[in-house]
Amino acid sequence: MAKQDYYELLGVAKDAQLDDIKKSFRKLAMQYHPDRNPGDKAAENKFKEINEAYGVISDEQKRAAYDRFGHAAFEQGAGGGGGFGFDFGGGVADIFNEMFGEMMGGGRRGRAQSRGADVRFNMEISLEEAFAGKKAKITVPSSIACEPCKGSGSKGGAAPKTCATCRGGGKVRSQQGFFTIERTCPTCHGAGKVITDACPSCRGSGKTRKDKQLEVTVPPGVEEGTRIRLAGEGEPGPAGTSPGDLYIFLAVQPHRLFQRDGANLFMRMPIAMTTAALGGEVDVPTVDGKPFTVDIPKGCQNGHRFRIKNKGMTVLRSTARGDLFLEAAVEVPVNLTDKQKKLLREFEQDGERSTYSPETQSFFDRIKEFVESLKV
Numbered sequence: 167m168a169k170q171d172y173y174e175l176l177g178v179a180k181d182a183q184l185d186d187i188k189k190s191f192r193k194l195a196m197q198y199h200p201d202r203n204p205g206d207k208a209a210e211n212k213f214k215e216i217n218e219a220y221g222v223i224s225d226e227q228k229r230a231a232y233d234r235f236g237h238a239a240f241e242q243g244a245g246g247g248g249g250f251g252f253d254f255g256g257g258v259a260d261i262f263n264e265m266f267g268e269m270m271g272g273g274r275r276g277r278a279q280s281r282g283a284d285v286r287f288n289m290e291i292s293l294e295e296a297f298a299g300k301k302a303k304i305t306v307p308s309s310i311a312c313e314p315c316k317g318s319g320s321k322g323g324a325a326p327k328t329c330a331t332c333r334g335g336g337k338v339r340s341q342q343g344f345f346t347i348e349r350t351c352p353t354c355h356g357a358g359k360v361i362t363d364a365c366p367s368c369r370g371s372g373k374t375r376k377d378k379q380l381e382v383t384v385p386p387g388v389e390e391g392t393r394i395r396l397a398g399e400g401e402p403g404p405a406g407t408s409p410g411d412l413y414i415f416l417a418v419q420p421h422r423l424f425q426r427d428g429a430n431l432f433m434r435m436p437i438a439m440t441t442a443a444l445g446g447e448v449d450v451p452t453v454d455g456k457p458f459t460v461d462i463p464k465g466c467q468n469g470h471r472f473r474i475k476n477k478g479m480t481v482l483r484s485t486a487r488g489d490l491f492l493e494a495a496v497e498v499p500v501n502l503t504d505k506q507k508k509l510l511r512e513f514e515q516d517g518e519r520s521t522y523s524p525e526t527q528s529f530f531d532r533i534k535e536f537v538e539s540l541k542v
């Protein structure tokens with residue numbers, strides 16, 4: 167099936183401004199978010215597609231490449247720009263956080279007293295860990311319901327009394343001239359109930375602070391901005407309600423060798439001039455830790471790209487793996503000894519340049535032609 171146009175996916179015109187693209191993306195992302203469509207595979211796919219489209223269109227460089235080459239710009243690491251340029255920008259993650267805040271905020275407003283607050287925990291992992299997945303023990307500062315008062319805040323767990331100031335309404339009214347002003351009750355701070363005899367352990371808050379240890383399973387294939395939900399591990403709610411959820415936001419550290427674009431990895435591979443000329447084997451590291459031997463064909467040119475299938479990243483919730491793209495960076499020898507210089511001069515004089523450096527020769531021939539054409 168042909169891939170859908172990114173602009174169509176995002177429901178924006180080709181010349182749309184970033185603000186409008188962002189707006190449209192947010193609307194669609196909220197609509198198709200997996201949390202809002204549990205078990206709906208079509209919505210999940212759509213969500214992935216719009217994320218991918220936004221990742222490209224919101225990035226000036228990637229958008230320009232997409233406008234010129236279409237989807238081909240991001241396949242096989244081919245396409246325009248030269249060099250890799252596949253940084254995994256923070257755009258998607260940023261907007262995700264914003265959206266997340268909105269969704270959480272919206273939820274909290276709707277059912278303010280019915281459950282505890284959600285908690286965010288940031289976790290940084292290496293690219294190797296994102297590849298293989300990991301089990302991590304984390305310590306989360308948290309508050310739990312106070313033991314002695316069972317979370318009520320009243321000494322001995324006695325039920326709080328109805329606030330006398332507001333008679334339980336949580337708001338007080340006062341008359342100022344023609345206006346009636348309604349404000350939050352200063353006695354109970356809007357709760358409608360007051361604790362007359364505060365629990366000494368928690369000073370009436372009903373909570374005590376306690377770090378908790380949790381074990382988190384990070385599945386293989388996670389990306390920057392992926393979040394993991396631990397249901398019920400957030401803040402406790404008011405007595406008798408369920409606690410909020412804990413969300414772990416993942417950040418993936420940049421890697422010294424690999425650049426990542428989704429499931430694919432990219433690496434610059436320096437090759438000695440002699441290996442490039444004569445051919446040979448080069449061992450390259452891979453993200454799974456097992457070195458891979460690349461056959462370098464003789465006459466391998468600078469910039470040549472190798473695609474090593476299934477040596478990229480794992481794909482989240484899948485057995486598939488992306489590819490590893492290598493770009494040959496042929497190194498011209500430096501710090502030559504006298505003998506090496508002599509050998510290279512001999513090399514230069516042995517045979518014809520048009521044979522061992524055909525491109526250079528034809529380039530010089532063209533320059534010569536050009537200069538001669540100017541003389542006429």
Ligand SMILES: [Zn+2]
Pocket residue numbers: 329330331332333334335336337351352353354355356357358359
């Ligand atoms: Zn009150």
Ligand SMILES: [Zn+2]
Pocket residue numbers: 312313314315316317318319320365366367368369370371372373
């Ligand atoms: Zn207490």
